[in-house]
Amino acid sequence: MPMLLNASDYRRRARQFLPRGLFEYIDRGSEDETALTRLRDSLDAMTLLPAVLTGHDRRDLDTVLFGRTIAAPLVVAPTALAGLVSHDGETKLARAAARVGIPVCISTQSVTSVEAIRRGAPDALLWFQLYVWRDRALTARLLERASACGCDNLLVTVDTPVSPNREYNERNGFGIPFKPRLRSMIDVALHPAWLFGVLVRYLMGEGVPTYGHYPEAFRTAITRAEIAEAVRLENRLSWDDMRWLRGIWPGKLTIKGVLAVEDAEKAVEIGADGIVVSVHGGRNLDCLPAPVDCIPAIVGAVKGRLTILADSGVRRGTDVLKYLALGAEAVLLGRLPLWGLAVGGEAGAEAVLRMVLREMDTAMAFLGAHCVPALRNGRASELRN
Ligand SMILES: Cc1cc2nc3c(=O)[nH]c(=O)nc-3n(C[C@H](O)[C@H](O)[C@H](O)COP(=O)(O)O)c2cc1C
Incomplete structure (x- = not known):
């Protein structure tokens, strides 16, 4: 078995296991993938300045x-x-995150x-991500369920008003709802480990995999053509909706997909606890900018x-730093x-998380940063103590 030493190794192995349609759904970007290229370029172009002779031999993350x-x-x-x-993949992710001691967002x-x-995953630190449904009463009910399960941070995703233009999904037959086509059936047949390890296990147990949160009356088999109107994702969201969520959600509220300073300011105004740039x-x-280019102004x-x-x-790990x-x-x-x-x-999920932690730890040693706050503001060299 080839060694799995970095993210590229894992990606390569994942590509062999997953049907092509599913692999590309995860891996790729949209349209000409310039945002994806810009992302990597922005992170690769950034450097970190080390502090030498800091006298620490351990890092605390x-x-x-x-x-x-x-x-x-x-x-x-x-x-x-x-x-x-993976069969029951979300639970496996939650358990892996719990073992590492970090939250997982469902x-x-x-x-x-x-x-x-x-x-x-009884010990997991669960967060919940919300795509607001058209039917607000059903949306509120979903949030009650998430809260009852101990999710203490709600990430409301606001950067996806419509389905993105992903042409490769059209070409390779992967779509939601899933439409069985000859091409995708051949794709699945060519990946028997996934077919039997994931799909057949669902079919023999829970049945055709579906969106697990959709209410019983609207539960949508991925093969079904139409998602009921009530659980269609709301594409007319406004700050009033965020105020409404702030009012009904008892835990932390985080808005995911903010890039402009003005929007970050509005998030503060409506009482959000956090944003995800x-x-x-x-x-x-x-044609979005890279987060690297947006974070400093928002932080300021x-x-x-x-x-x-x-x-x-x-x-x-260095990208995280x-x-x-x-x-x-x-x-x-x-x-x-x-x-x-x-x-x-x-x-495997736990191994990847631990790999990232190791990479972070090694790089922090080089940077002379013994703890996370010592990294902030891109000036590790000025925060020595
Ligand atoms: C396969 C896949 C599915 C995703 N689904 C969601 C989703 O349901 N809700 C959401 O807010 N973001 C979703 N995202 C975006 C992620 O939460 C996150 O913003 C993004 O993957 C971070 O980039 P990275 O994959 O390069 O780490 C998805 C990303 C991927 C790769």
């Missing part, structure tokens, strides 16, 4: 985030349909419901009034844990 101490400034990002990557569009994930992994609008304007998280494009150095307080990982999940289920 503990982080206080939203008032709670976690083992590292990392969060497993919400990813729709992670349950298709997507509205997960295959497994938050209740089942909570049962399978994110380009959705380069999967949505192809709102820091201290809400918690700033960041994501998109992280492939190395770069977002932290710019002022983010924690970083979400989307694709990386999914590659681990594909390669080795729960153990």
Whole structure:
């Protein structure tokens, strides 16, 4: 078995295991993938200045985030349909995150419901990601379920008003709802380990994998053509909706997908606890700037009034440190844990998270940063003590 030493190794192995349609759904961007390229370029172009002779021989990654101490400034990002990557994949991700001591955010569009994930991962620090449904009463009911399962941070995703233009999904036949086509059936048949290890296991147990949170009356088999109007994703969201959510959600409220300073200011005004500066992994609008170019102005304007998280494009521990150095307080990982999940289920997801932690630790040693706050503001060299 080839050694799995970095994110590229895991990605390569995941590519062999997953049907091409599913692999590309996870891996790729949108349109011409310039946002994806820009993301990588922005992180690769950034450097960190070390402090030498700091006299520390251990690094401490503990982080206080939203008032709670976690083992590292990392969060497993919400990813729709992670349950298709491995059987019961969302629960496996939650268990892996719990073992590492970091939160995991469950997507509205997960295959497994938050209740089942909570049962399978009782120790997990669960967050919940919301795509607001047209029917607000059903949306509110969903939030009650998430809250009852102990999710203490709601990430409301606001950067996806319509379905992104992903032409490769058209070409390779992957879509939601899934439409059986000859091409996708051949694709699945060519990946028997996934077919029997994931799909057949669902078919023999729970049945056709579905969106686990959709209410019983609207439950949508992925093969069904129409998603009922009530649970269609709301594309007319406004700040009033965020005020409404602030009013009904008892826990922390974080707005995911903020890039402009003005929007970060509005998030403060409506009483949000946090924002995620994110380009959705380069999967949505192809002409977005990179978070690296947006974080400093946002930090300058709102820091201290809400918690700033960041994501998109992280492939190395050093990428995490770069977002932290710019002022983010924690970083979400989307694709990386999914590659681990594909390669080795729960153990694979945990291995990837531990790999990122190791890379962070090594780089912090070089930077002379003995703790996370010493990295902030991109000036590790000026924060020695
Ligand atoms: C397969 C996949 C599904 C995703 N589904 C969601 C989702 O349901 N809700 C959401 O807010 N973000 C979703 N995202 C975006 C992630 O939460 C995160 O912003 C992004 O993946 C970070 O970039 P990275 O994958 O380069 O780490 C998804 C990302 C991927 C790769």
